[in-house]
Amino acid sequence: MAASDDDTPAQLGPTPFDLVGGETRVREIVDRFYDLMDLEPSFKELRAAHGSTLDDARDKLFWFLCGWLGGPQHYIERFGHPRLRARHMPFAIGILERNQWLICMHQAMVDIGLDTPLVDRLDQSFFTTADWMRNQ
Structure with a gap:
């Protein structure tokens, strides 16, 4: 990786954060993710783990995903x-x-209109992280 004039590593190509569309689009993904979780009975176990309100979780996932995708x-x-x-x-x-x-996140990305190749790429990355999170 080449260094820029200020000694920080130069980015080679767009980050996933850039490809998603920046903070506005990350927020759309997160909001759709939690809306689906709240509305769809097929996510009831996932929803039950989040307590009575999703506001705090929405912010934390948004903040986390921005960085995880290569943004702020x-x-x-x-x-x-x-x-x-x-x-x-x-x-x-x-x-x-x-x-x-994973299904909820996939559906959120599809619903907000991310390109299929990007959804596929993110699905793979999300699977790796989500599978590592298993404790049961």
Whole structure:
């Protein structure tokens, strides 16, 4: 990776954050994800793990995804390292919960109109992370 004049690594090509469409589109994905979770009975176990309100979860996932996709590090600025697995240990995450999360996220990306190749690429990355989060 080449360095720029200010000694920070130069980005080679657009990040997934850029390909998604920046913060506005990440927020759309997150909002659709939680709307689906709240509305669709097929996500009831996933929804049950989130408590009575989804507002805090919406913000945290938005902040996290911005950085995870290669954009601004909003989550880290607020909370430090995400420590995803440790932060999710209090919640039972098995294959059912993993799959509900992945299906819900896939549907959110499709619903907001992301290009199919990008959805496929993100689905693969999300699977790797979601599978690693399983604790059951």
